Amino acid sequence: MTLLIIGFDGATFDLIRPWAAEGYMPHLAALMRDGVTADLASTLPPVTSPAWPTFMTGVNPGKHGVFDFIQHRGEDFSIVNSTLIRQPTIWRRLSDAGFRVGVLNVPVTYPPQEVNGFMVTDILSPRNATISHPADLIERYETELGPYRVSPNVQYKPGNEAEFIADIYDLIDHHGQWALKLMEAEPVDVLMVHFIAMDIAKHALWRFMDHSHERYEDSPYEHAIRDGYARVDTWIGRLMDRLPPGSTTIAMSDHGFGPLKNMVNLNVFFMEHGLMKLKPDAMTQLKAWAFRNGITPSSAYRMIARLGLQNSIARVSKKARNDVVGKFLSFDSVDWNRTIAYSMGHVGQVYLNRVGREPHGIVTDAEYDQRLVEVSDALADLRDEGGQPILTKLIRGKDVYHGPYAGLGPDLHLELDHYAMIACPLFATEGRVMTSQIRGDSGCHRREGIFIAKGMGIQSGIELPEANILDLAPTILHLLGEPVPRIMDGRVLTEALVDPAPVRFSENAEEGVAAGSGFDADDAAQIEERLRGLGYL
Ligand SMILES: [Zn+2]
Numbered sequence: 246m247t248l249l250i251i252g253f254d255g256a257t258f259d260l261i262r263p264w265a266a267e268g269y270m271p272h273l274a275a276l277m278r279d280g281v282t283a284d285l286a287s288t289l290p291p292v293t294s295p296a297w298p299t300f301m302t303g304v305n306p307g308k309h310g311v312f313d314f315i316q317h318r319g320e321d322f323s324i325v326n327s328t329l330i331r332q333p334t335i336w337r338r339l340s341d342a343g344f345r346v347g348v349l350n351v352p353v354t355y356p357p358q359e360v361n362g363f364m365v366t367d368i369l370s371p372r373n374a375t376i377s378h379p380a381d382l383i384e385r386y387e388t389e390l391g392p393y394r395v396s397p398n399v400q401y402k403p404g405n406e407a408e409f410i411a412d413i414y415d416l417i418d419h420h421g422q423w424a425l426k427l428m429e430a431e432p433v434d435v436l437m438v439h440f441i442a443m444d445i446a447k448h449a450l451w452r453f454m455d456h457s458h459e460r461y462e463d464s465p466y467e468h469a470i471r472d473g474y475a476r477v478d479t480w481i482g483r484l485m486d487r488l489p490p491g492s493t494t495i496a497m498s499d500h501g502f503g504p505l506k507n508m509v510n511l512n513v514f515f516m517e518h519g520l521m522k523l524k525p526d527a528m529t530q531l532k533a534w535a536f537r538n539g540i541t542p543s544s545a546y547r548m549i550a551r552l553g554l555q556n557s558i559a560r561v562s563k564k565a566r567n568d569v570v571g572k573f574l575s576f577d578s579v580d581w582n583r584t585i586a587y588s589m590g591h592v593g594q595v596y597l598n599r600v601g602r603e604p605h606g607i608v609t610d611a612e613y614d615q616r617l618v619e620v621s622d623a624l625a626d627l628r629d630e631g632g633q634p635i636l637t638k639l640i641r642g643k644d645v646y647h648g649p650y651a652g653l654g655p656d657l658h659l660e661l662d663h664y665a666m667i668a669c670p671l672f673a674t675e676g677r678v679m680t681s682q683i684r685g686d687s688g689c690h691r692r693e694g695i696f697i698a699k700g701m702g703i704q705s706g707i708e709l710p711e712a713n714i715l716d717l718a719p720t721i722l723h724l725l726g727e728p729v730p731r732i733m734d735g736r737v738l739t740e741a742l743v744d745p746a747p748v749r750f751s752e753n754a755e756e757g758v759a760a761g762s763g764f765d766a767d768d769a770a771q772i773e774e775r776l777r778g779l780g781y782l
Contacts, residue, residue, distance in 0.1 A: 247701075248725065249494045250437040251481055252351055254293060256498035256695050258284065260474060269475045272482035273697065276496060279742040280699025283709035283716075287500035289645045289658045290592035291690045293444065293781070294325055294369070296499035296714055297352040297393070301334035303718025303733035307651030307743045308332055308532045311353060313590045314369075314781055315670075316653075321576075322589065325774050326369060327354050328761025331650065332732070335718050336360045339435055349434040350395065350441060352499075362433045365423070368396045368775070371768035372446040386426055394419050397442070400778040401449035403685045406466045409449065414476055421480030428487055435725070438484065443473045447502050448780045451688025458504050460687055461540045462483065474680050476487035486695055493700035493724065497717065501691035508682045509627065509635070510673040511588035511595065518623045522583040537676040546702055554614050575672045576580065581605035586620045591670035591782070592690065593659030595620065602652065617641065617656060623660065631680050633663045650758070670782050686780045703740055712738055723748055 265274035288295045288306060290313065298311045308310050310331045315322040330353065336346050338360035348354060348364040350376070355366035357378040365383070366376040376393065377383050383393045399405065399412035417440060424438040446469065453464040454471065469647055483489055485494055515521035523533050584598050597616055600606040606614050626634045638660035644653045661667065669683075670742050696712050699705075702724055715735030722729050723737040728751035739745040764772065774782035 247492055247586075248435045248721065249484060249488055249492060249760045250435070250721075251484070251494070251496040252297075252437060252439035252457075253443070253477060253496055253498050253695065254352070254439065254441045255447055255500060255502045255690065256474075256496075257501035257691065257693070258282075258502070258695055259501065259503070261695065264471055267782060269471055270478040272478050272485060273496060274287045276494060276697045276699045277465055278704050279496075280697055281704050281707050281709060281738075283500075283696040283712035283738075285497060285696040285739075286711070286713045287690075287694050288714060289640060289692075290403040290590065290594055290655075291500035291664070291692045291694075292590070293352050293499055296694075297332075298330045298498070299678065300499065300714050300717055301336065301353075302330060302352070303335070303715055303730070303735050304332050305646055305648060305715065306654055306736050307733070308648030308732065308757070310650040310653065312654045313589065313594065314776055316763070317589045317596065321604075323775070324369065324769050325353060325762045326761075326764060327356060327366075329763065331757040331760055333758060334358070335721060336364065337723070338722065338727070338730070342725075343431040344435055344725065347431060347436040349427065349437065350420055350439040351437060351542055352439070352441070359501065363427065363431050365427075366395065367439070368772055370395045370771055370778075371764065371771055374768070380429075382431075385421070386430070390426060391419070391421055393423065396775055396779070398444060401445075401684065401780075406450070406453075406464070409471045410446070410466060410473075410685065413446045413473060416475070417473065417476045417480065418422070421477075421483065424480070428484060431645055435721075436484075438480075440477050440480070442500075443470065445779055447472050447688040448505075449684075449688070451502070451504055451686075452685075455504055455687075459506060459688060488700075491701045493698065493703060494744060495717070495721070496695065496697040497714075498694035499714065501693040501695070502688055503691045504665055505682060505687050505689035506662060507629070508663060508674070508680050509593070509666055509668050510675065510678050510680055511593065511659075511668045512673045513676060514624075514627065514678045515584075515586050515588070520584070520586045520620060520623060522580045523578050529574075532574045532578060536673075539676055540604045550714070582607060582722060585616055586669055589671065590655065591667050593661050593668045594655035594661060595657040596622070596709050597656045599656075619658065624657070627661070627678075628664075629662070635666055637661065637663050641658030644678070664689065684780050699739060702742055706742040707741070709738065716734060719748075 263268050288299050294314045295306045296314050298309050302309045311325050312379040339346050345362040345363050346360050352367045355370040357366050359378050364378045364631040370376045397412050399409045452458040452460045452465045459562045523529050588595050594663050597608045598606050599608045629635050640658040642654045642656045716738050717735050719729040719735045720738045728749040730753050731750050737748045
């Protein structure tokens with residue numbers, strides 16, 4: 246073993262530094278003290294599913310083609326998977342160079358790749374699917390370790406904290422036990438172990454630990470996040486204990502984390518500003534009227550229940566009921582022939598309805614810049630309920646993405662109240678622009694993730710002024726004595742290395758990887774439901 250990479254999803258130095266200083270995270274504290282640290286700038290948007298493919302390929306989403314958990318196609322969307330990453334990952338490149346690699350739980354690795362070593366896939370894997378390479382890898386150890394879990398078994402709902410937290414801790418231990426077992430039984434040169442659990446926990450539980458949160462509540466679960474971090478730290482220690490002398494360890498996250506205040510229904514904002522129009526048919530207009538007046542699918546159902554009519558509804562299947570209420574007002578209600586802009590994705594991604602991209606696009610290339618200015622000017626007027634502006638940054642997609650797929654990404658990235666506000670990921674939750682978060686979430690992503698490295702070839706006790714998630718693939722290849730493909734957008738973090746050798750480059754032999762197909766309808770529905778349960782969608 247020469248390199249251990251710990252993927253700590255959503256980890257932030259804002260939590261790690263104080264807890265390391267107080268002794269709750271002795272192993273990360275030692276790594277930070279004796280190694281190199283840096284804030285790790287995430288992708289735009291700072292979301293798990295573009296960030297890990299960016300880490301794995303060293304190229305920006307414009308070259309690898311994954312921009313979010315979902316890939317939009319106007320009113321329709323699909324869930325992403327590893328076959329949609331259009332550049333070779335470092336697992337492929339290292340395998341081809343003769344390294345044995347082991348990859349555990351890293352997001353957007355399903356379906357698993359045939360690496361030289363092993364791979365167990367991630368939270369975006371369907372149930373009952375083959376989640377490992379080799380295909381029988383899980384069978385070899387599940388009698389001892391139990392069936393493999395890619396995700397939590399308990400969805401968070403306010404009130405079920407004890408059960409939710411116990412399950413989150415169990416998921417951490419489960420991933421740690423599998424990592425330790427595979428580290429011993431299936432030796433590799435490069436092992437990456439990813440822990441997803443604390444990302445999920447922070448979305449749900451942030452307000453219980455943050456006394457300055459506007460929804461702070463005195464709670465017996467105040468320290469649940471800290472104790473979860475400590476648990477991950479314990480596993481990091483156990484894994485590092487088994488490293489042979491001369492190894493290197495990297496701990497990293499895909500984005501940071503912070504408090505979440507409100508959610509913004511950007512599509513409602515676009516409707517109010519005439520940038521999105523609804524279909525003129527009577528049913529859509531009736532739904533729109535109800536929607537504007539605060540009648541949402543759930544309130545409609547409550548009303549029906551109050552009228553005592555729920556029994557007649559209960560007789561129809563749950564699916565039929567969901568179809569009725571779920572399609573109350575949605576992207577299906579949008580008149581795409583008269584719509585200029587729409588939002589899809591939960592950080593604040595805005596798309597223009599472009600000719601040639603969206604199925605019913607109306608914004609031509611010739612008017613693109615002018616429309617972008619119009620939409621940007623309108624968005625500058627986004628305000629919270631107290632009338633304060635909430636748009637803290639507006640970034641054009643073409644300023645952050647480049648490559649053959651850049652045009653598939655959002656045209657605008659919104660930073661709302663320094664990322665303390667997010668957008669409704671799909672159509673809208675209700676008729677108001679400013680609204681409260683679905684599911685009661687109180688934490689959400691930030692741009693700054695973590696980078697910590699220690700061991701052979703790594704400097705000691707220094708903090709880098711900057712690093713980007715794009716830089717890790719080239720840095721890892723260089724550290725292992727491999728050339729850096731010129732197509733990679735990041736740079737080797739030479740200032741982190743002891744006596745760095747000159748960086749060697751290689752031409753990219755291939756233009757990219759042909760995109761495979763997405764999920765079939767059943768798998769997609771299943772994963773969509775899981776993502777909704779986690780508050781990711
Ligand atoms: Zn993440």
